Amino acid sequence: MSRFRDLAIGTVLAVTLGAGPALAERLGLGRPALPEEIAAWDVKAMPDGRGLPVGSGTVADGEDLFSFHCAVCHGEFAEGVDNWPQLAGGEGTLGDADPVKTVGSYWPYLSTVWNYIYRSMPFGGAQVLEPDEVYAIVAYILYSNFLVDDDFELSNENFLDVQMPNADGFIPDDRDEVELPLFVREPCMTDCKDSVEITMRATILNVTPDM
Amino acid sequence: MTGAVTPTTSRRGFLKAGLATGGALAAGGAAAQEPDPLITEVQPWAQGFGEGVDATPYGLPIDYESDVVRRNVEWLTADVISSINFTPIHALDGTITPQGCAFERHHSGAIDLPKEDYRLMINGLVHTPLVFTYWDLERFPRENHVYFCECAANTGMEWAGAQLNGAQFTHGMIHNMEYTGVPLRTLLNEAGIRTEGKWIFVEGADASSNGRSIPLDKALDDCLVAFKANGEALRKEHGYPVRLVVPGWEGNLWVKWLRRIEVTDGPVESREETSKYTDTLANGVSRKWTWVMDAKSVVTSPSPQSPITHGPGPLVITGLAWSGRGAIQRVDVSIDGGKSWQVARLAQPGQPMALTRFYLDIEWDGSEMLLQSRAMDSTGYVQPTKNELREIRGLNSVYHNNCIQTWWVKANGEAENVEVS
Numbered sequence: 347m348s349r350f351r352d353l354a355i356g357t358v359l360a361v362t363l364g365a366g367p368a369l370a371e372r373l374g375l376g377r378p379a380l381p382e383e384i385a386a387w388d389v390k391a392m393p394d395g396r397g398l399p400v401g402s403g404t405v406a407d408g409e410d411l412f413s414f415h416c417a418v419c420h421g422e423f424a425e426g427v428d429n430w431p432q433l434a435g436g437e438g439t440l441g442d443a444d445p446v447k448t449v450g451s452y453w454p455y456l457s458t459v460w461n462y463i464y465r466s467m468p469f470g471g472a473q474v475l476e477p478d479e480v481y482a483i484v485a486y487i488l489y490s491n492f493l494v495d496d497d498f499e500l501s502n503e504n505f506l507d508v509q510m511p512n513a514d515g516f517i518p519d520d521r522d523e524v525e526l527p528l529f530v531r532e533p534c535m536t537d538c539k540d541s542v543e544i545t546m547r548a549t550i551l552n553v554t555p556d557m
Numbered sequence: 558m559t560g561a562v563t564p565t566t567s568r569r570g571f572l573k574a575g576l577a578t579g580g581a582l583a584a585g586g587a588a589a590q591e592p593d594p595l596i597t598e599v600q601p602w603a604q605g606f607g608e609g610v611d612a613t614p615y616g617l618p619i620d621y622e623s624d625v626v627r628r629n630v631e632w633l634t635a636d637v638i639s640s641i642n643f644t645p646i647h648a649l650d651g652t653i654t655p656q657g658c659a660f661e662r663h664h665s666g667a668i669d670l671p672k673e674d675y676r677l678m679i680n681g682l683v684h685t686p687l688v689f690t691y692w693d694l695e696r697f698p699r700e701n702h703v704y705f706c707e708c709a710a711n712t713g714m715e716w717a718g719a720q721l722n723g724a725q726f727t728h729g730m731i732h733n734m735e736y737t738g739v740p741l742r743t744l745l746n747e748a749g750i751r752t753e754g755k756w757i758f759v760e761g762a763d764a765s766s767n768g769r770s771i772p773l774d775k776a777l778d779d780c781l782v783a784f785k786a787n788g789e790a791l792r793k794e795h796g797y798p799v800r801l802v803v804p805g806w807e808g809n810l811w812v813k814w815l816r817r818i819e820v821t822d823g824p825v826e827s828r829e830e831t832s833k834y835t836d837t838l839a840n841g842v843s844r845k846w847t848w849v850m851d852a853k854s855v856v857t858s859p860s861p862q863s864p865i866t867h868g869p870g871p872l873v874i875t876g877l878a879w880s881g882r883g884a885i886q887r888v889d890v891s892i893d894g895g896k897s898w899q900v901a902r903l904a905q906p907g908q909p910m911a912l913t914r915f916y917l918d919i920e921w922d923g924s925e926m927l928l929q930s931r932a933m934d935s936t937g938y939v940q941p942t943k944n945e946l947r948e949i950r951g952l953n954s955v956y957h958n959n960c961i962q963t964w965w966v967k968a969n970g971e972a973e974n975v976e977v978s
Binding site for chain 1: 628629749837841
């Protein structure tokens with residue numbers, strides 16, 4: 347491989363990265379990735395739907411697939427088994443003492459559901475599902491959350507039409523504005539409080555593993 | 558006889574014995590009543606052979622230290638495959654965490670990936686998508702840096718109240734290692750970032766992928782593609798052969814078995830940055846992109862798993878402090894639950910985004926203490942109390958609990974995790 351893979355590209359780079367940290371010239375290590383290799387590993391979709399493969403799946407098909415691949419952990423109705431994640435329900439609970447975070451109540455983007463199922467599920471047997479099967483399972487999870495009707499068919503075409511209830515429920519980290527003004531301070535060293543009482547003890551709960 | 562000496566008591570047994578006889582041992586420097594047989598009688602280790610040099614090609618800690626191990630909390634997760642365990646920080650000293658007891662967090666188990674089968678792809682908004690082998694990575698100029706890696710959920714079980722009785726469980730989702738690797742910017746430069754590139758998306762080779770989005774500024778700043786830790790290859794459970802190091806930022810971003818880095822124009826909004834690792838406030842709105850780890854500290858000894866065994870007199874109080882925003886500048890210790898504070902001694906000047914060891918050497922009068930530590934970093938940020946954090950965040954944010962911890966050390970030397978007013 348040549349030391350300068352592409353002279354024209356090198357010129358663009360110098361302009362692009364000129365303002366960044368000092369960068370050494372390229373070493374010419376590695377090799378160009380082939381399109382087939384990128385297609386095999388870059389399977390994610392963006393929140394705006396870019397990257398979704400062409401395909402579709404119905405709630406009805408999804409119900410069967412979910413029962414076969416997913417229900418052992420997530421329950422037949424996506425209600426969750428034991429400590430495994432509950433995928434449906436919990437609507438309106440995020441401000442409660444015990445919020446129930448599910449695809450319906452919490453997840454802001456449908457692409458997240460698509461990506462996770464296509465790339466990482468089923469647990470212990472990842473990457474066995476075809477795109478149409480993933481569309482169907484996602485459709486069934488939406489149905490379990492009463493977000494679509496039982497005759498719904500999800501596809502790459504109507505993917506962005508689905509409204510996620512908690513899409514506006516997130517704010518970017520605001521600790522710099524909210525917390526730093528309070529916590530960047532001169533610490534108290536003496537007479538910081540009048541009295542100190544123990545208000546809670548871990549041994550009362552007794553949930554620590556034996557050692 | 559040439560064999561090793563057989564342990565006659567476990568460390569825990571010793572601790573219990575020490576507690577029981579604390580009073581007898583209390584008078585430091587007192588005259589002995591009887592000659593000590595360990596001195597007056599010839600011991601086997603002073604007479605026969607120890608082990609030869611070939612007995613242990615790669616060593617583990619001696620049996621007497623067998624309780625200094627990672628532990629998990631079964632009820633936290635559904636299954637050990639997607640779970641976490643905890644570093645025994647109560648029993649360690651210094652700042653470097655040995656790999657063999659450094660906490661693990663997997664989302665689909667610790668995979669077995671040989672160097673020969675390792676590939677790293679850089680694609681997306683780059684001029685030339687590239688594939689590197691493991692051996693390619695070793696040909697780039699490399700750097701060494703010590704950084705802490707803390708899970709965002711460390712201390713997360715303590716939001717609602719004092720819950721787990723031990724520093725290992727309250728603060729053990731952390732380790733601190735010296736990493737050797739290639740700056741991420743070097744690899745991105747090799748592929749050439751296009752002007753539309755604003756973020757990267759990194760994912761692992763395991764079934765979970767644990768993909769995360771990171772702003773390009775951070776990627777070009779100090780991230781490291783690491784293949785060695787504490788001088789030797791990464792352990793399987795920490796991402797062998799290659800993991801990402803994201804200094805000062807939550808551990809979930811430190812993708813293990815790193816297989817792909819994509820330059821993107823926006824965040825992917827993966828599972829691990831939407832449904833998890835987001836912090837729900839009292840009103841139900843959730844913070845996202847809470848990457849940086851706030852300044853934090855904890856007394857590691859005395860603590861519930863490391864009681865005082867020697868009675869009144871000289872006592873070493875020690876602990877760890879760290880900040881994702883810079884170096885630890887100062888640590889204060891209180892023995893009265895925060896009424897008054899003393900400046901602790903730092904073993905070394907604080908290093909950016911690395912653990913700092915602190916000590917407070919006191920003359921303990923044998924009365925009970927409410928032990929706390931309070932870190933201050935180079936930005937002037939002072940570690941807050943749990944109640945101060947609750948006032949802002951409520952009880953359900955799960956992640957990023959950097960509150961001041963309290964241990965109630967009783968007159969008999971035992972300690973308990975408590976909350977105080």
